[in-house]
Amino acid sequence: MNLYIEGYRTQNKKLVEDITSAAFYYVYTLLGGRSARHITLDIKLTKDLKQKTDAYGFCQIMDDVDKPREFEIEVDASTRHNFRQILTWIAHECIHLKQFVKGELYDYEDDTVQWKTKRYKLHMDYDKMPWEREAYRLENKLYDKWEEHNGTE
Numbered sequence: 044m045n046l047y048i049e050g051y052r053t054q055n056k057k058l059v060e061d062i063t064s065a066a067f068y069y070v071y072t073l074l075g076g077r078s079a080r081h082i083t084l085d086i087k088l089t090k091d092l093k094q095k096t097d098a099y100g101f102c103q104i105m106d107d108v109d110k111p112r113e114f115e116i117e118v119d120a121s122t123r124h125n126f127r128q129i130l131t132w133i134a135h136e137c138i139h140l141k142q143f144v145k146g147e148l149y150d151y152e153d154d155t156v157q158w159k160t161k162r163y164k165l166h167m168d169y170d171k172m173p174w175e176r177e178a179y180r181l182e183n184k185l186y187d188k189w190e191e192h193n194g195t196e
């Protein structure tokens with residue numbers, strides 16, 4: 044995987060080291076090495092993302108939606124959030140990255156989303172969307188596993 048980290052707080056060496064280590068761990072764990080090594084991931088750290096957009100994170104496809112390999116993940120990296128929180132949001136967005144790469148999740152232009160074998164119209168509650176439920180179910184597990192193996196805190 045090619046990984047780039049940019050934006051707010053990138054002068055914080057420890058934060059950048061932990062994000063690098065965690066992002067590699069997440070993507071390789073979720074996709075396996077054969078697929079993960081073709082991924083390019085840009086992680087953009089933003090101050091007050093939540094205030095600006097009402098979300099703590101985003102995962103966006105930057106190349107071909109039919110065979111996505113390049114992604115941008117943006118997360119709120121405001122100083123009031125601790126490393127664990129930021130790394131958990133990155134885990135959440137990496138789960139969406141996995142869903143896109145594996146073709147489980149597909150965003151249509153007309154506000155509908157294909158999730159596995161079903162097509163959804165996007166007027167449902169955010170927490171009921173099955174791709175979000177999967178991401179919430181796995182984000183802490185993924186973070187805890189990373190911390191167990193690589194965390195230095």
Ligand SMILES: [Zn+2]
Nearest residue numbers: 135139175178
């Ligand atoms: Zn999500």
